[in-house]
Amino acid sequence: MGKINLQNLSLIVTNDCNLNCAHCMGGCKNSTDMNKDVIDTTLSQISSIHSLSICGGEPTLALESLNSILEFIKNNDIKIDIFNTTINGTIYSNDFLNIFRELNEYVDTCLFYISSDIYHDNEVKRLNLKKKYVENLIKYRKSEFYYGVRKLNKNLKLFNEGNAKNLDSSLTVDIKPIKVYLTYIDSKNKFDKNGQCYIGPMITINPEGIITEYEASTEHQNTIYNYGSVLEESIEENSLKRGRVLIPRKFDKATEKEMNRYNRIKTLIK
Numbered sequence: 001m002g003k004i005n006l007q008n009l010s011l012i013v014t015n016d017c018n019l020n021c022a023h024c025m026g027g028c029k030n031s032t033d034m035n036k037d038v039i040d041t042t043l044s045q046i047s048s049i050h051s052l053s054i055c056g057g058e059p060t061l062a063l064e065s066l067n068s069i070l071e072f073i074k075n076n077d078i079k080i081d082i083f084n085t086t087i088n089g090t091i092y093s094n095d096f097l098n099i100f101r102e103l104n105e106y107v108d109t110c111l112f113y114i115s116s117d118i119y120h121d122n123e124v125k126r127l128n129l130k131k132k133y134v135e136n137l138i139k140y141r142k143s144e145f146y147y148g149v150r151k152l153n154k155n156l157k158l159f160n161e162g163n164a165k166n167l168d169s170s171l172t173v174d175i176k177p178i179k180v181y182l183t184y185i186d187s188k189n190k191f192d193k194n195g196q197c198y199i200g201p202m203i204t205i206n207p208e209g210i211i212t213e214y215e216a217s218t219e220h221q222n223t224i225y226n227y228g229s230v231l232e233e234s235i236e237e238n239s240l241k242r243g244r245v246l247i248p249r250k251f252d253k254a255t256e257k258e259m260n261r262y263n264r265i266k267t268l269i270k
């Protein structure tokens, strides 16, 4: 199988975090970081990614993983349109910003958000970190890569995973596996008879290399959403094996509708 083009790829670089927000769907706090082997094996299957999202845990605690991603991008022919992440703002890291500076030479757009919502705010206050958070926010805002605070959409429900299981049930909704679409399109989202491979809506790789979905807690990633490991088979082979793959004759309305539906629900939780 050849290299693939992805619309969205999410790498969960760590499960570690210095906070423990009431809505966090992580569900498993430990210090597992994504290692170089998982990063190289994943990225070497890919020729282009429209949006590469770095998830956690707290990404500023996984600098070695971020450096490994940077090194791969620097030394290999991989096109990335947008490199993005969200941090919790309680840790100021020059090393994190330096990685962004270097990445910016190889990626079209680099950006990061800082979380700001009722759950993060409560946790920051509980840990007496509000002053530090505000100081960090002021410093981070000077960075050319700072894109703004990231809020929760009040009209969308949280996923009933991890810590969020303890919230009022009216605030949460159960997650379900998402269909995977395998189509053959070019980099402009047009059907490509020559057979470029595209997998969407969102493929997520967790720190251990498990292929899963973004809306799945760490607990689920190790159970029902464990679709296999990048260390054992390619993302493309794995998607084909799952049997929930649609190969349309063209990039048609049904695929577009499904992608739009997905884009509406994907924005809740980092």
Ligand code: SF4
Binding pocket: 017, 018, 019, 020, 021, 023, 024, 025, 026, 056, 057, 058, 088, 115, 120, 270
């Ligand atoms: S929501 Fe983010 S900041 Fe809060 S505990 Fe989870 S990973 Fe940490």
